[in-house]
Amino acid sequence: ECGKVVGGKEESEMNTVSALIPKVFGQVMDIKEAHEEVPQFGEWCDKNPKVYNIALKLRNLVKNKGVHPSGILLSYDKMIESCPCELDSSKEPVSSFDMNWVSMFNVKLDVLGLRTVSVVHECCKILRETRDVNLKPEDIDLDDEFIYQNLYDLKQRHGLFQIEADANYEVCRKVKPKNLEELSAVLALGRPGAMQFIDQFANYSNNGVYEAIHPFFDDILKDTGGVALYQEQLMKMANKIGFTLDEAELLRRIVGKKKTKEVRKWKKKIREKVKENRLSSEWLGSKGQVEVGDVLWKVLEDSANYSFNKSHSISYASLAAITTFLKFKYPKEFFLALLKMTRFEPDPITEIAKVSRELPKFGIKLLSPNLLKSEMDFAIEGDNLRFGLTSIKGISDKSIKKLENFKNKYSTKFEVFQGASEAGIGIGILSALIQAGALEGEFSHSRSYIVAESQLWNLLTPREKVKAFDLAEEKKCDLMEVVKYLNKELKDDKGKPFIKDSRIETIRRNFKPYKQIYDKNRSNEDFANWYYENALLGYTHGKYLRKVSSEYSHLESIETALGKTENSKVNFIATVEDTYSAKSRKGTPYLRLTLQDETGVCTAMIFTQKNRDNIANCRRDNGGTLPVKKGIVIVKGVKKDGDTIFADLVRIQDQKIFMKLSEIKSLTS
Incomplete structure (x- = not known):
């Protein structure tokens, strides 16, 4: 707000700047801290000192009020x-x-609303309707060995409640939960402040090694390996040294709301309570001499950043267990439920992409949208799933009735164009259907060409369209050739061109923008199709990115790159899903790229080092720019732990596909 009012900045710029401010333990970092720790944010503030200084003065003021939705x-x-x-x-x-x-x-x-509950409900509904399996979520044994066998060496995590998050996924892989209690601990440990205890709990869970913090509290912490994971444990510890349960509950509320300033006030109270009850016994632990009060204070201080309510954690773990059971027991139905729910996500295309990358691991294909075979929503087709027409980007639920009227068997493209017009299907929806491959295999021309033809069809008069139908077979259903023939060769009853020169000039003028788009995209049809599919569907059912051009054919997939041993060299092409720049604890700048292709996702790190500045090299190699979201890059580097790549070279690819005239105008302006 300050940037828009004081600095006169556009909302889009301020949204980008605000997004640079990170969150710490779920709370947005103070802008003064962000100025010091986030280079890009600091640079912007230094260039806009008036906005920054006034924003500092406005901190903690109430901007507006709202009502909790539930x-x-x-x-x-x-x-x-x-x-x-x-x-x-x-x-x-x-x-x-x-x-x-x-x-x-x-x-x-x-009241907590979770989309995952809808996914579970939908999955059980699909099982009843397609397989006559009458399964209810409450019938699933949450300690079923099948669940934890699949979590033991988990690789496909999408759709698993909470576990799919990066932090929880890594904790799950380390802890290898064997029951609901341990799964609950995984979700509690995945919170930012609790991560310091992951190895301790994993050692207890896998090897039975218990690390006591003080014998006085062993009975409370024995089930969590000496880690005070839950707020209920904190309450019991406070009660054990003499605080009432009401006082312990007040303490839990303070911790639960992360009121760190309120937490500090309890240090004196704890010392007084320990003294009052003569509990100041010291104990020589692994970390030196410790006293009961100091132990509780340390737990309380740390808990303000991570402590979790156990009943909440168990509830979450139960839902995580249910989704794990459904995914690995009934993968086709579970993935269908996920796909059906993507329309309610902020970015449906990204969610569809996540599903499409996992389906091959389960032997399931996501079949392309097809005007005749597809239903309005995603559906089961044999052993596979078929893309739903209304999930193509640019096609809304409002178009369902029109699409149902449009779905038909057409023998020529001209019938398709006319059928769309009669059903009330606009050119935008028709273009999306064509570009997404919904008419693939029906007609001989490329998708780009057919889209251009559909635009041309809309410019013709009813009389001209009737004549085009007559010439369809003779001209092999090429509308541009038909129009040319009607102007240059076919004469009317008076011996004049069927389409006069003045009329053809009007058509050319109106068709020029669409012809420009076609001319820009025609140079690489394979790449154009790949681009259309990813932009409109979230995945590609044609060629993979590395296969759309001969210059990419030597590159490997992300899945192959991540499957290599540590320190192996990798060389792949991918799209940029996210970028983030910051400084390490030592003050060294770095750039982090989230990259994906059709087979997986990885993180590429670009560092500034004493003898080599890879960030500066990246900017130099790419004409002074760094990679941006949705861009395409070729990466050479070294595979590190997990899904991390240390990039030595990142080359931005300048291939561009145009879908709107405004994109061409912005390129030439």
């Missing part, structure tokens, strides 16, 4: 007697207090 307030007395109330925009009563104040006077419930 927060419910319970009161013993009349609500108006326990807190101020007002009417929201829907004339419904809401509290005027914020969430912190309101919870001091009433009971606040937050």
